[in-house]
Amino acid sequence: xxxxxxxxAGLDWQGQGGQTxxxxxxxxxFDAADADWLVTQHAAHYTQVEGFDDSFRPLVDxxxxxxxxxxxxxxxxxxxxxxxxxxxxxxxxxxxxxxxAKLRLFYVVGTARGTGVAQGLLDQCLGxxxxxxxxxxTLWTHESHAAAGRIYKxxxxxxxxxxxxxxxxVDLVEETWQIAF
Numbered sequence: 001x002x003x004x005x006x007x008x009a010g011l012d013w014q015g016q017g018g019q020t021x022x023x024x025x026x027x028x029x030f031d032a033a034d035a036d037w038l039v040t041q042h043a044a045h046y047t048q049v050e051g052f053d054d055s056f057r058p059l060v061d062x063x064x065x066x067x068x069x070x071x072x073x074x075x076x077x078x079x080x081x082x083x084x085x086x087x088x089x090x091x092x093x094x095x096x097x098x099x100x101a102k103l104r105l106f107y108v109v110g111t112a113r114g115t116g117v118a119q120g121l122l123d124q125c126l127g128x129x130x131x132x133x134x135x136x137x138t139l140w141t142h143e144s145h146a147a148a149g150r151i152y153k154x155x156x157x158x159x160x161x162x163x164x165x166x167x168x169x170v171d172l173v174e175e176t177w178q179i180a181f
Contacts, residue, residue, distance in 0.1 A: 023115035025088055027124050030078030035064050038080075038090050042107055046168070050144060053169030063104060067092060075132050078105070079124050081117045088112040091121040093128050096138060101129040103139040106148070118151055126155065129181070136180040143173035152177045 030038075043057035067078060071094065078092040089108035096102040103125055108118045129137045141148050143162060152159075161176040 023083055023088070023112055023117055025081045025083040025112070025117055025120065027079045027081055027120060030067075030080050030090065030092070032068055034080050034087065034090070035061075035068065037087055038105065038107070039064055041087075041090075041109065042105070045107070045110075050142075050168075050172075051170050056168045060105070063092075067094065077128055079121060081108070081112070081121055083112065083117070088117050089121055091125045093125045093137070099135040101132070101134040101137045103137055106139070113147065118147075122151060122155060126179070134181065136178060138176060138178045141175050141177065143175055149175070149177075152179075155179070 039057060039061045042060045043052075046052040046056050067076070071078075076092075076094045078090065080090055081088040087109070089106075089112060091106045092104040094102050094104055106118075106121065106125075108121070112118075126137065139152070139157075141152075143149070149159070157177040157179045159175055160178050162173050165172050165174050167174070
């Protein structure tokens with residue numbers, strides 16, 4: 001079933017030129033066949049856009065492999081946004097502890113940014129976390145990901161920590177964002 005998440009939510013998004021941006025997409029569960037795509041997309045994007053070094057790819061691969069091998073399907077899930085013939089993005093909700101979920105591997109391909117795909121993925125993750133009884137959700141990102149910060153803030157997250165670090169070969173500001181349900 002093809003779902004337009006923006007229309008369902010009654011939202012109207014404006015693209016860079018002021019046009020309304022809407023993209024038809026579906027969300028489906030992440031599976032092992034998505035692993036290489038997800039790792040490659042993350043690594044290529046952050047190398048090109050952020051200048052990350054080769055240490056980032058193994059981190060993403062480790063997160064994906066850990067999920068595939070040991071996630072608890074009663075309390076954790078991952079999704080892929082699919083549009084047309086291709087994958088458009090990903091998001092994961094995993095257990096941090098008995099009360100808190102953790103958002104991981106949130107990514108949207110460049111051609112799908114500003115079209116509602118990110119909001120659809122985030123809505124799925126937040127809805128899942130709430131439905132599983134988590135009291136809140138936390139995530140880790142970098143200050144340079146300004147668009148991510150805007151979507152988190154718009155959806156009720158609060159930035160609870162920020163600290164300068166040197167990670168993945170570059171100077172960054174790590175951020176923690178949280179939301180309580």
